[in-house]
Amino acid sequence: MTWASNIADLLAGHGIRPGDRVAVTGPRGAAVVAAMLATVSAGATYVPLDVEYPVRRLEHMAADSEARLLLFSGDEPAFDLRAQAVRIPDAPDLSDQEAIAALSRLSCRPDLPVYVIYTSGSTGLPKGVALPHRCVDNMAAWQWQHSVRPDLRTAQFAPLNFDVWFQEVLGTLCGGGTLVVMPEFLRRDPIALLDWLADHRIERLFLPYVALHMLAVAAEAADSLEHLALAEVNTAGEQLVCTPAVRELFRRLPGCRLNNHYGQSESAMVTVHTLTGSSDDWPALPPIGRPLSGCEILVDPTEPGEPSVGELLVAGAPLSVGYLHQPELNAERYVTLDRTTPQGHRRAFRTGDLVRVEGDTVHLLSRIDNEVKIRGVRVNPLEVDACLLEQPGIVEAVTVVVDIAQGSRQLRAAVTSDVGVGEFDAARVLKALTELLPEQFIPVSITVLPELPHTPSGKADRAAVAAALAPSSP
Missing domain, CATH: 3.30.300.30 (ANL, C-terminal domain)
Known part of the structure; x- marks a missing residue:
């Protein structure tokens, strides 16, 4: 029995069935990953609750998600729950091969939600959005197929409630790679992070642009970067800016490539642009690139006479099920199109992002409301x-x-x-x-x-x- 299988048995013993929601909280670590895999293998929906969040926010997320059970590691949760809290059992002895085999046997129904993640809401409280297998599977498969190698040693950098966490974890494990859990304090200490990346021979890194820039600034003080094993850096969440420090970092890491990803909590990963050639020639604001396989993008022009500039709409595999308990918002953001798209879709998500399309490449301009x-x-x-x-x-x-x-x-x-x-x-x-x-x-x-x-x-x-x-x- 693997760790995830043991936890899945525990879930079954507490009456968890396909379609139920299971909340998971605790410090970043293997226990949370195992609990996520167990939840998904049981056909239930995983709801992450980041211990770094304020108590009021966590209580809202736990209540709004209607989780039937809370799994936790570390200290007992300090927030009020409407569900029973159960400690995640300790890990049994198992080989990497057993863990990978168990992962390959996870149940999968395309429309079954894998997770519910909470994103900022206009009311001051976050709103939950459910991502199904067809969306998450498409993202994970693309990640390990597109990387320089599927079995890269990857840092687990993203916070628990950030959607890139799933790209790190599933994109690594599905490709047979090694996930190396990073201590939480390193997210705010780029100098120490640089040493940690070297000590643990990290080959792949996911991080937001701001963190990449600060890492690049820290690297400027290093005499040499030959001790780093980085082969791939992926950035997402906001517009990538190729600052002088970022250009210098990749000039000193000629074997490392930089991928600029684009997506939202509501539609996971949508497009990617891989920067190639000399970093001196990279644009200051790189495009967000081309859509992944199974994803279709549309542009709703904001002004007459500019058909290539407008709000970006996403259709196809990346689309989420929608927001929990938000029928009016779902009707506003997840729209039924007047006609079928060229790839046969009738439903699309309004991203709220202003873009410009040149040929088959998309450039992010700003938020529509900004x-x-x-x-x-x-x-x-x-x-x-x-x-x-x-x-x-x-x-x-x-x-x-x-x-x-x-x-x-x-x-x-x-x-x-x-x-x-x-x-x-x-x-x-x-x-x-x-x-x-x-x-x-x-x-x-x-x-x-x-x-x-x-x-x-x-x-x-x-x-x-x-x-x-x-x-x-x-």
């Missing part, structure tokens, strides 16, 4: 970020739109710097931007912060930055 025109000119804040990050002394940069009066908006930027606040010359940086960008793209101010706020998944929290930079009320 699209801004300054004096009649469409401005992409990400392009401003990229130019800021080219300036000496700037480590991180986020450009946001702030409302200064009704109908009046401005661009403002927040940065972190490796020079003292009193030594940072914002006027010099703004002058440098005028040589790179049109007038409408220049932020009215640059504010140096001790650190930029981030979401739990590691993305830059643009809403928090905008709130911090907004003008004070009179």
